[in-house]
Amino acid sequence: MLLKIHDLSLWFESNESAEASNHALSGVTLCADIGQTVALVGESGSGKSVTALSILRLLEESSTVRTTGSILFAGQDLLTLPLEKMRTIRGNDIAMIFQEPMSSLNPVFTVGNQMIEPLVLHQSMTHDEARREAIRLLERTGIQEPEARLKVYPHQLSGGQRQRIMIAMALACRPKLLIADEPTTALDVTIQSQILDLMQDLREEFGMAVLLISHDLTLVRKVADSVHIMKDGAIVESGDCDTIMNNPQHPYTRHLMSSIPSGSPTPKEPGPLLLETRNLNCHFQLQTGWVSPFKRRKRIIAAVDDAHLTLQQGMTCGIIGESGSGKTTLAMSIAKLVHSSGQIRFEGIDLQQLSNRQMRPLRSNIQVVFQDPFSSLSPRLSVYQIIEEGLSIHFSHATSEERDEMVFGALKEVGLEPEMAWRYPHEFSGGQRQRIAIARAIILKPKLLILDEPTSALDVTIQAQIIKLLIDLQQRYNMSYLFISHDLRVVRAISDYVAVMKDGRIVETGPAQEVFAAPVQEYTQALFNAAL
Template sequence: MTALLEVENLHVSFGRGAQEVRAVKGVSFQIERGETLALVGESGSGKSVSALSLMQLLPYPPAHHPDGSVRFKDEELIGAPPARLRALRGNQVAMIFQEPLNSLNPLHNIEKQISEVLLVHKMMSVRDARKRVIELLHMVGLPEAEGRLKSLPHEFSGGQQQRIMIAMALANEPDLLIADEPTTALDVTVQAQILALLEELRDKLSMALLLITHDLGIVRHVADRVCVMTDGRIVEQGDTAQIFTAPQHDYTRHLLASEPKGRPGSADPAAPEIVSGRAVKVWFPIKSGVFRRTTDHVKAVDGIDLTLREGQTLGVVGESGSGKSTLARALIRLEHAQGAVTFAGVDVLGADKKTLRTLRKDIQMVFQDPYGALNPRLPIERIVGEGLQVHAPELSAAARRRRVVQAMEEVGLDPAWLVRYPHEFSGGQRQRIAIARALVLKPRCLILDEPTSALDMSVQAQIVDLLRDLQERHRLSYLFISHDLKVVRALAHDILVMRRGRVVEAGSADAVFAAPKEAYTQTLMTAAFEMGGEPGGQ
């Protein structure tokens, strides 16, 4: 019996002649109906390029296939007419992309974007399409779906945007679903729900699933077979149990051993307070009617108390929409807030512009998406040194460059790369650049908003080790926001667990991980660690 998808000796190159770069080198695999095949490997291994080649979504030129074959239902897709490819895409073959905000049209509401797939391929009426859109949004767990059909993508959290992408991909019940890091931006509980949903649909529809991921815990529990990629080649493939219990290749063993480990260094409970928040509130008005009167509020942050001391890491965890990032922005007055916030004893919410500028030199933020946070038009030297021009204008160009070089070296990057641009770096390297940009000002506190969520497991471990080392050397304080509890366990001294704008549990990391008291915290722990060992383990 012919497999649903057969890939044989696939090569992908960018450019030609002396400028040619071979990104995929002789990849071969096949997927049967009802099967899940996982393609794993670190950033730059060729996973996503291989997946995009299956649907012929790479830009031609500069990309091209020097050799190889991609057959879907025994039909050759390489070189297929554009009209035939359009008929397949989104209908028989669908794809969930890694970065949902970049994949969703910022000018169209979500109903229009999801229903477009149904209107083009199924010729549904607008009324039937709307019913199906609501059904799909409920299926992927988007709350209050009916009331949010006219919302634009930027009005949703990262996890909610990914759920919208999944709903769009599942709309026509495809024969093959290609999922490129489908749970990267999702909370641990939602990850479990989405993976269970994909498995259920795979079995119900006899759908094949090609799962591209760096999360080996997910692979272990979801995939039937695994292909391990590095440097554009598949170096090992086989049944999941075989790969995990008896890996043959050194690179596979390296991947399986890569996970954030250890615990943070000791923190002085009597150290001076760096950040303090009392009854912090951020409420967003809900307006309705012809005159757009305020009828209610979204209580994104609703009366939170916190204390962060010198040399300490405070982990803030919770699902998408719980208010974690809003709280972080409120603490540095990037969001209008009520209550009391102090930094080293200075009133943040009541500070004038001059005082606030001085405070922001000492409290820096590292954002979740390093590519979106780095100006693509500037070289790295300008990006890292930009803050010095604002906060240390007295420095000469030579002195400023020395500070930039020092920051690059501290995060383990070659200063010779300062002439490069953001797109020339991997995700882990871009995140190091973002950390260097924050460190160059020699701050006392870093706010880290999901800094490892899009990184490979081995790179996550490197960033965790780097942050621990920097904290020990400089007595930095970290407010560390994450949905990855394994990373939080490796870094945090204390934890706040947030849900719907409120703190539901707080305490030392050891106590919360060892014996969570609240049912919600227990649910988070179960979802996070059932795929990778017990919370108290090493």
């Protein structure tokens, strides 16, 4: 047996007293052998990532922890090894794909620097050999133009592309055990399929074991040999994948299964035309090398190309497509957060003709919920200050008592307690942070709410809560949504209309039920086949 965790319990020690210690894991037992994929499934905060980090003993470097039990890897107990020995095992024998690629990649080094370094250090390659291997790994993980991508920085890539870079880095040293913590969270369905196929190919080719941590039960059903369901730091049900998925015994497992998004929204009567784009274009310059010692070679990227889109008051338009297809750029262009050309008509006003000063009064009616709430919420501000910030700009005449009432009311509307207003973002779970981001947007009662992957990092039960919340808010305030997602089940559950994007162009549009029932374009059919 390659990995055997037996009766693992873990406490985060408090500086105040032993009684204040936080019991994070309780009697965790699981095994993974060569060639196996073992899945660890549970809600946010259930202890999945803590279990993974305990295997690599990464928690000891940032926290004071106390553990009991054993973690046997290739016959040796990792909990008894000195940290110097653990550092030779990390990356070489056990590699990990972390959940948030933007916080795991160094922003001041290029992708090439970060991929080549472990190959030189751990595989004893020359710089040229490591560079060729890095390009090959990027190709295998579905990155287009891999040689050019070596020269870019993490912030210049989409969320899906950053996740693929992380996967390529983890696979670089051909580890015996790959710990994949939500490896496909930020990826669209076709790239998810590629990555899963890649991981299975490498698992068979190199005799690798995979510990897969995920909240995506559909993904787990596809790839896992055995499944462990985790709740409150303990494993409540274990077994082979087919048995768990088809005949769950524990009430919590059945609750997870019933929370998978399904169905479609209740038909609504569309209101007047709210938003219309015509011939909308957004182009970026990409530097790809040097023409001469003093002149750089540049290439134009058409992130959005001739986009036509309409949206009526009170309706939801789902925007789907692969990572890098232009979904987020289209939304940011509509919100005038990036430079674009063409027409953007909002309530009959062409936003492209307005200066930044003229746009400011309209911004209260066009709000955005960004993909990653942790990076879009200021860590220096309390929740109250974050939500109240928009009021100070657009409702500066309101008294402090009125602002308090509006902030506390917004928190209640998204299912949070008013007492939470004085905490900071790092004190909340991912699902709670997403609710805070929604509260910040809806406090201004916008007519258009742009939601960029609002459920991508959330487990299925929180996804279901957020979808219900958004539907309730839409009914209450007659808001219109632009809903961007790669999760087609979520899109189908909330959208009245669908727009499908590929390479910056909208290739298919129509009522959601019609497009899902009978997609016309071959690209749309491929997307649906990969996901549904």
